[in-house]
Amino acid sequence: MLDSLRSAVRIDELRSKLFFTLAMLFVFRIGAHIPVPGVNTEVFAKLLQTGALFGFFDVISGGAFKNFSIFAMSITPYINASIIMQLLTVVIPSLERLAKEGEEGRKKIVQYTRYLTVVLAFIQAIGISFALRNQHVLVSPTVGHYLLVALTLTAGTAFLMWIGEQITEKGIGNGISLLIFAGIVSRVPAGVVRVVEYLRAGTINILSVILLLVIGALVIAAIVAVNEGQRRIPVQYAKRVVGRRVYGGQSTHLPLRVNQAGVIPVIFASSILMFPEQIARWFQNTWFGNWYLTFFAWGTALHTVIYALLVIGFTYFYTAVIMNPVDIAENIKKYGGFIPGIRPGRPTAEYISRVMSRVTLAGAIFLALIAILPNFVLLATRIPQIYFGGTALLIVVGVALDTMKQVESHMLMRSYQGFIR
Numbered sequence: 001m002l003d004s005l006r007s008a009v010r011i012d013e014l015r016s017k018l019f020f021t022l023a024m025l026f027v028f029r030i031g032a033h034i035p036v037p038g039v040n041t042e043v044f045a046k047l048l049q050t051g052a053l054f055g056f057f058d059v060i061s062g063g064a065f066k067n068f069s070i071f072a073m074s075i076t077p078y079i080n081a082s083i084i085m086q087l088l089t090v091v092i093p094s095l096e097r098l099a100k101e102g103e104e105g106r107k108k109i110v111q112y113t114r115y116l117t118v119v120l121a122f123i124q125a126i127g128i129s130f131a132l133r134n135q136h137v138l139v140s141p142t143v144g145h146y147l148l149v150a151l152t153l154t155a156g157t158a159f160l161m162w163i164g165e166q167i168t169e170k171g172i173g174n175g176i177s178l179l180i181f182a183g184i185v186s187r188v189p190a191g192v193v194r195v196v197e198y199l200r201a202g203t204i205n206i207l208s209v210i211l212l213l214v215i216g217a218l219v220i221a222a223i224v225a226v227n228e229g230q231r232r233i234p235v236q237y238a239k240r241v242v243g244r245r246v247y248g249g250q251s252t253h254l255p256l257r258v259n260q261a262g263v264i265p266v267i268f269a270s271s272i273l274m275f276p277e278q279i280a281r282w283f284q285n286t287w288f289g290n291w292y293l294t295f296f297a298w299g300t301a302l303h304t305v306i307y308a309l310l311v312i313g314f315t316y317f318y319t320a321v322i323m324n325p326v327d328i329a330e331n332i333k334k335y336g337g338f339i340p341g342i343r344p345g346r347p348t349a350e351y352i353s354r355v356m357s358r359v360t361l362a363g364a365i366f367l368a369l370i371a372i373l374p375n376f377v378l379l380a381t382r383i384p385q386i387y388f389g390g391t392a393l394l395i396v397v398g399v400a401l402d403t404m405k406q407v408e409s410h411m412l413m414r415s416y417q418g419f420i421r
Contacts, residue, residue, distance in 0.1 A: 011410075011411065013410070014172070014407065014410055014411070017170065017171050017172045017410075018171070018172055020166075020167070020170050020171045021167050021171035021172050021173065021178065024163050024166060024167050024171065024175070025167075025178065025179070025182045027163065028071065028160065028163060028179055028182060028183075029182065029186060031069060031070055031071045031156065031159070031160075032067065032069050032071050032183075032186075033067060033069060034069050034070050034071075035067060035068055035069055035070075036068050036069065036070060036072065036149055036152045036153065037148065037152065038138060038139045038140060038145055038148065038149065039068045039137060039138060039139065039149065040136065040137055040138075040139060041067055041068050043136055043137050044068045044132070044137045068137075069156070070152055070153070070155070070156035070159075071156045071157075071159075071160055072128075072153055072156065073121060073124060073125065073128075073153050073156065073157050074157070074160065074179070074180070074183060075157065075160050075161065075164060075176055075179050075180060076124075076157075077117050077118075077120040077121035077124055077157050078113070078117045078157070078160075078161050078164070078176060079176070079267070080120055081113050081114075081116040081117040081120055082113055083264060083268075084116060085109060085112060085113050085116065086321060086322065087321060089109070090321055095109065095112075114161065117157065117158070117161055118154060118157075118158055121153065121154045121157040121158065122150060122151075122154045124153075125149065125150035125151075125152075125153035125154050126146065126150045128149075128153070129146045129149045129150055130146065160179060161176075163175065163179065164176040164178070164179050167179075172403060172406055172407060172410075173399070173402060173403035173406055174399070174402065174403075177395075177398075177399045177402065178399060178403070180395055180399070181395065181396055181399040181400070184392045184395060184396055185396060195209060195212075195383065198383065204381075204382065204383050208381045208382055208383055209381075209383075211380060211381050212377070212381045212383060215377055215380070215381075216393070219370070219373065219393055220393060220397055222366070223370070223393060223394055223397045223398070224397060224401065226258050226259050226362075226363065226366050227257075227258075227259055227397065227398055227401060228401075229257065229258035229259070230255040230256060230257055230258065231255075231256040231258070231355060231359045232253040232254070232255055232256075233253060233254040233256065233339060233351075233352065233355060234251065234252075234253050234254075234339065234340055235251070235252050235253060235254050235332060235337045235338070235339055236251050236337065236338055236339075236340055237250055237251075237252070237335065237336055237337045238336045238337070238338070252337075254328070254332075254339075254352070256323075256352075256355060256356055256359050257359075257363075258359055258362055258363045258366070259363040259366065259367065260319045260322065260323060260359075260360065260363065261314075261315045261318040261319050261322070261360075261363070261367070262398065263367075263391060263394050263395050263398065264314070264318050265310075265311050265312075265313075265314035265315040265317075265318055265364070265367055266311055266367055266370070266371045266391045266394070267391075268310070268314040268318075269307055269310035269311045269314055269371065270307075270371075270391070272310060273296075273298075273303065273306065273307055273310065274298075276292065276296075277292065277293070277296065277297060277298065280292040280293050280296075280297075299375055299378075304372050304375055307368075307371055307372060308368040308369075308371065308372055309368075311364065311367050311368040311371045312364040312365065312367075312368050315360060315363060315364035315367055316357075316360055316364060319356065319360050319363075323356060325349040325350075325352040325353040325356060326349045328349070328352055329344070329345060329346070329348040329349035329352060330345075330349075332344070332348060333345060333348070339351060367394075370391060370393075370394055371391060
C-alpha cells in the first residue's frame with residue numbers, strides 16, 4: 001500500500017486528486033469543531049455518556065455530535081436516503097426503469113436521493129431539537145431557536161453531502177465512505193491517549209493493551225479475508241457468427257462476494273435496537289424503562305442474541321434487494337451465456353439463488369460476530385471507556401481497500417497508456 005501511495009504521488013493527475021481529497025477531509029474536520037449557535041455543548045457532552053444512540057452517532061461523525069457542531073448529524077441522513085431509494089427501486093416500477101436506463105437514469109436517482117436527504121435531515125434535526133428541550137441543552141427553547149438549530153444541522157448535512165460528491169468526482173475513492181472513514185479514524189489519537197493515561201494510573205496493565213492489539217490485528221485480517229472472498233460461478237458464452245466475424249466463445253465467471261451487503265445490515269440492526277433503548281433511558285423511573293434497561297440494555301445476553309439475529313436477517317434481506325438472481329440469469333441468457341451443466345433461464349436463477357444463500361450465510365454470521373465483538377473485547381481486556389467496535393473496523397478496512405483499488409486502477413490505466421504510446 002505504501003509503495004502504491006509513493007508511486008501515486010509521482011503522477012501529476014493522481015497527486016492532484018489525492019491533495020483535493022485531503023483538502024476536503026480537512027474542511028470536514030474543521031466543521032466538526034464549529035458549534036451550532038445557542039447550544040450548551042458542555043451539558044450535551046455529559047448527556048452523551050448516558051445514551052447508546054447518541055454515542056453511536058458520535059462515532060460515525062468523528063466527535064462532531066459530541067461537540068454539537070454544524071456537522072453533528074454527519075452523513076447519516078444521506079445513508080438512510082440511499083438505502084430507502086434502493087428499496088424503493090425494487091418496489092416502484094418507474095424507479096426500476098430509471099435504474100436500468102444507464103447513466104441518465106442513475107443521475108435522476110441521485111437527484112431524488114439528494115432531495116430525500118434534505119427532507120430526512122430536517123426531520124431528524126427537528127426531532128433532536130425537541131428531544132433535547134428538557135435536558136437544558138438549548139439556551140433559549142423557543143420555536144425560532146428550534147428552527148435555527150434544525151436549519152443549521154440540515155445545512156451541515158447538505159454541505160457534507162456536497163463535499164462527498166466532490167471527492168467522488170474530483171478526488172480518489174467514494175466521498176461519502178471517506179467522510180465516515182475520516183470521522184472514525186479521527187477518534188484514534190484520543191483513544192491512544194486515554195489508554196496511556198490508564199497505564200500511568202495503574203487502571204490497566206500492559207497485557208490488556210497487548211491483548212487489545214492482538215484482537216485488533218486478527219479482526220482486521222478476518223475483515224480483509226471476508227471482504228475479498230468470492231464464490232466464482234463459471235459462465236460460458238457461446239460463439240455467435242455475425243457476417244464474417246465470430247463473437248463470444250470465451251469463459252468467464254460470476255463473482256458472488258461473501259460480504260455482499262457490506263456494513264448496511266449492522267447499521268439497520270443498531271438503529272432498531274438503540275432507538276427504544278434511548279427512549280427507555282428518558283423514562284428510567286417508569287416500569288417500562290426499568291424493565292427494558294434490565295433485560296434489553298446494551299451488553300445484556302438478550303440484547304446480544306437479538307442483535308446478532310437481526311444482523312443475519314438484514315444481511316439476507318439487503319442481499320436479496322441488491323442481487324436479484326432472476327435478473328442475473330436473464331442477463332446471462334440475453335448475451336448468449338450459460339452456466340455449464342445448468343439450463344438457461346429459471347434453472348440458472350434457482351442455482352444462483354442456492355449458491356447465494358449459502359455464501360450469504362457465511363457473510364451474515366461474520367457480520368453478526370463483528371457486531372457483537374465489543375462486548376467480548378470489553379470482557380477480555382477490561383479497558384474502560386475504550387470504543388473497540390468491529391463495525392468501525394469493518395468500515396475503515398473496507399474503505400481503505402476500495403480506495404487503494406481505485407489508486408491502483410488509475411496507475412494501471414496510466415501504464416496502459418504508456419504501452420500504447
